[in-house]
Amino acid sequence: xxxxxxxxxxxxxxxxxxxxxxxxxxxxxxxxxxxxxxxxxxxxxxxxxxxxxxxxxxxxxxxxxxxxxxxxxxxxxxxxxxxxxxxxxxxxxxxxxxxxxxxxxxxxxxxxxxx
Numbered sequence: 707x708x709x710x711x712x713x714x715x716x717x718x719x720x721x722x723x724x725x726x727x728x729x730x731x732x733x734x735x736x737x738x739x740x741x742x743x744x745x746x747x748x749x750x751x752x753x754x755x756x757x758x759x760x761x762x763x764x765x766x767x768x769x770x771x772x773x774x775x776x777x778x779x780x781x782x783x784x785x786x787x788x789x790x791x792x793x794x795x796x797x798x799x800x801x802x803x804x805x806x807x808x809x810x811x812x813x814x815x816x817x818x819x820x821x
Contacts, residue, residue, distance in 0.1 A: 712738035744813045751805035
């Protein structure tokens with residue numbers, strides 16, 4: 707029988723997590739429910755974002771708007787032309803829902819600040 711204890715506080719039961727950062731070696735951590743909560747939250751958010759993206763890809767979007775020809779200017783008035791205000795850019799839905807990726811050090815600091 708094998709019992710896995712948390713690497714941080716030796717509580718049981720614990721789950722084993724393998725975390726791999728791009729370009730780095732994987733790190734295996736055994737974490738209890740308290741210490742794994744931030745990781746589980748990130749996993750849940752990532753899954754929800756992926757499912758939302760998958761559903762959006764499957765759902766047909768609105769019909770494309772036909773393109774118009776070049777705008778014609780009225781010749782009746784000769785006044786100084788105003789420049790149109792640039793369109794505001796908004797974050798895409800996928801970017802707005804993307805989970806914030808945190809290092810283990812940031813997670814631990816956040817936990818310390820809460821307690």
